[in-house]
Amino acid sequence: MSLHDDLTSVQRRLDDLMRCVGRLDEHAGQTLDMRRVRSAADHLRDSLTLLRESVPEATGRRVPEIVSIPDAPYDRGLWADAEDEGLGSPHRHAP
Template sequence: MSLHDDLTSVQRRLDDLMRCVARLDEPCGDSLDMRRVRSAAAHLRDSLDLLKVSAPVDAGRRQVEMVAVPDAPYDRGLWADAEDEGLGSPHRHAP
């Protein structure tokens, strides 16, 4: 799925959540817990709106940059004074 499809899917589910919260309003009344649920749902809606504005338009179409690795052997000077992991220096014996 592309980013746009994911955001649209989340928006649909959030709309369903908002409808369910509205239906809970009548039986639960204006209790502290219900106000928290309404506030949390509104916060999610606001956060999703901000995400949709800041999301890159072409995030789903991002291309991977290819890096060419030469077949020639590496310069041995790159490894001078390097220690083999787990074996230590070449001048000492392995454990």
């Protein structure tokens, strides 16, 4: 089985689990243990969603966006009124 097939299979089983938890919730009521089971199932569903989003697509790997950083020095005007962390203003002495 491919990774995509495995994820689809897990998603189907998780959907079944969510339906069963819903039916169980009708019988068990609003107990602390039932809230824990519902919370755990919701957490599992969220985790699987995150996993599916992070896995490469079936057609190929997702290419991250490349951000180019220029080699030219920054404009010194950007730092005109900035203070050095821990040293204070350049017009005063460090403590």
